[in-house]
Amino acid sequence: MKTRPNYLAGIGAFIWLAIVAVPLYVMLSATFQTRAGFGDNGPLSLPTTFTLQNYVDAVTSGFGLYFLNTVIVTVGVVGLVLLLVPPLSYAIVRSQSRAASAIFRLFLLGLAIPAQAVIVPVFYLINTVGLYDNLLGVILPTAAFALPICTIILSGTMRDITPELYEAMAMDGATPARSFLRLVLPLSKGGLSTIAVFSALQAWNGFLFPLILTQSESTRVVTLGLFNFQTQFGINIPGLLAAVTLSMVPVLLVYLFARRALVQGLMGAGGK
Amino acid sequence: MTTTLAPRRRPARQGGPTKGRPASRGGSSVGRPGFVWALPASIFFALFALVPLLAVAVLSFTSWSGLGDPKFVGLKNWEALFEDPVMLQSLWLSLLFIVLGIVTQTPLSILLGVWAAGNQRNRAILSAIYFVPLLLSSAAISVLWRALLDPNFGLPGQMSWLFGDGNVLGTQTGAIAVLIFVGMWQFTPFHTLIYQGAARQIPPVLYQAASIDGAGTVRQFFSITLPQLKNSIITSVILMVVGGLTTFETVLILTNGGPGTGTTITAFHMYQEAFRRFDFGTGSAIALVLVVISTVISFAVVRLSGYDKMRSSLEGL
Known part of the structure; x- marks a missing residue:
């Protein structure tokens, strides 16, 4: 069937393109202009100056350290999620005990708990165990709040493994641990990469837990660094936007090289 | 992977075979993991x-400033909350944000999603650009828009036909409009992806039949596409409600709840009470209100999205 072009939709699509792309253009063009040049020309004009100084400023004003902190938090969160979620999902999908299905229902309800709702007790808890202003104190709750969606995603993947395969393993006398390592993990690679990307995004973009649970510059993460940069040097717009641009580079790289995993990770439960 | 997971082997061996229920619905219980x-x-x-969820309920009946131990004060925080005009206003504002978010984002993302579901090459290229805001964190997006809307150096200077005197965040209406617009800029790509995926699942034969019957593009959209997207619309709207309820970074960075308390939505009010006024008791009470609202919504998610059915129909495979 031949479809004729839909001009009205085309026009609408281009209007939305402008709304999405113009701010991004302003962001990028500002970062390569001198502050004076940006101020004189205005944000929408074509740049007349070129400099990389804004990126240098952003990095030297602490973003190097903030990046390192965010990387530590992200690695910690992804590591914890990959350690905790696969055995849990395996139990949910394969265990016949009532406890396992009760636990799954609990995690479904866990989806409903917004981080804001428990931030006061989490603050109390982290303080009590002495992890305030410590990156580990950010990693633990961030990972905990990534668990419900990751569990739903990974149990979905594990359900797609046919029961015959499990039975064949069991027939050969495989223990649950052996089935898990030899069968479940290798056949769940898609789900594992989705939950890795999802939890990495949660950690990379996380704001509330670092805001409440850290205070000093040595534990500052990128998102908080942007907020802080904005309150302190709000008038240095090119420098600020260079920092914003830098903060999205790692996610952009994942987008370019692992688009499928990123889209699925972004969609989380929404895409299921 | 294997090394990190190894420690879990031993408990499984002990618990696995004994904890399993006898196989009642087919399949053997041999080699199944225990709980x-x-x-x-x-x-x-x-x-x-x-545990924090229970703790927040307990803390809502205490007075605590972050130092020393919480003191039990009965219903004092709750009584104060019911008389707090900012709390009441924050609930109305949250509702307003949620409704305006749904009204602006849903039609737009349905149209964009259906449009982007087409196989034309230009659509694929534009969709890739539409996607970019998803790569930025809420904090980055808020900082970006704060800079773009700067009265001196930002867009208002060059677009006075739209922004008037340029101080868009200075009035309540302007601040709300900005937050709704930024929400739209940030989240439309996500919901577009939901609809794009769903629109691709619609069997082409439905459209072929409709066009044989002489239905035009518009008629096809309303009679085939929209009804077929019903489930996605439910999912997307529920996600917007939960997301709208917990919006925080955008408000903190773009408006700081202002002007005055003009954009102090409930989640932001909670933050202010707890972490700026150090009244953790009242903060906990507000948090509990948030939990109750979002639990009610989440029950709806579980019921409407079929997660619960998915569990029960496949349980014990």
Whole structure:
């Protein structure tokens, strides 16, 4: 069937393109202009100056350290999620005990708990165990709040493994641990990469837990660094936007090289 | 992977075979994991989400400034909350944000999603650009828009036909409009993806039949596409409600709840009471209100999205 072009939709699509792309253009063009040049020309004009100084400023004003902190938090969160979620999902999908299905229902309800709702007790808890202003104190709750969606995603993947395969393993006398390592993990690679990307995004973009649970510059993460940069040097717009641009580079790289995993990770439960 | 997961082997061996129920619905119980496999994650989740949830309920009946121990004060925080005009206003504002978010984002993302579901090459290229805001964190997006809307250096200087005197965040209406617009800029790509995926699942034969019957593009959209997207619309709207309820970074960075308390939505009010006024009791009470609202919504998610059915129909495979 031949479809004729839909001009009205085309026009609408281009209007939305402008709304999405113009701010991004302003962001990028500002970062390569001198502050004076940006101020004189205005944000929408074509740049007349070129400099990389804004990126240098952003990095030297602490973003190097903030990046390192965010990387530590992200690695910690992804590591914890990959350690905790696969055995849990395996139990949910394969265990016949009532406890396992009760636990799954609990995690479904866990989806409903917004981080804001428990931030006061989490603050109390982290303080009590002495992890305030410590990156580990950010990693633990961030990972905990990534668990419900990751569990739903990974149990979905594990359900797609046919029961015959499990039975064949069991027939050969495989223990649950052996089935898990030899069968479940290798056949769940898609789900594992989705939950890795999802939890990495949660950690990379996380704001509330670092805001409440850290205070000093040595534990500052990128998102908080942007907020802080904005309150302190709000008038240095090119420098600020260079920092914003830098903060999205790692996610952009994942987008370019692992688009499928990123889209699925972004969609989380929404895409299921 | 294998090394990190190794420690979980031993408890499984002990618990696996004994804990399993006899196979009642086909399949053998041999070699099945026991529920101990679920314990590490469950304990961890309980510690940071479920126990704090109970604690927040307890704390809402106490007075605590962050130093020393919380003191029990009965219903004092709750009484104060019911008389707090900012709390009442924040609930109305949250509702307004949610409704305006749904009204602006849903039609737009349905149209964009259906449009982007087409196989034309230009559509694929534009969709890739539409996607970019998803790569930025809420904090980055808020900082970006704060800079773009700067009265001196930002867009208002060059677009006075739209922004007037340029101080868009200075009035309540302007601040709300900005937050709704930025929400739209940030989240439309996400919902577009939902609809794009769903629109691609619609069987082409429906459209072929409709066009044989002489239905035009518009008629096809309303008679085929929209009804077929019903489930996605439910999912998307529920996600917007939960997301709208917990919006925080955008408000903190773009408007700081202002002007005055003009954009102090409930989640932001909670933050202010607890972490700026150090009234953790009242903050906990507000948090509990948020939990109740979002639990009600989440029950709806579980019921409407079919997660619960998915569990029961496949349980014990």
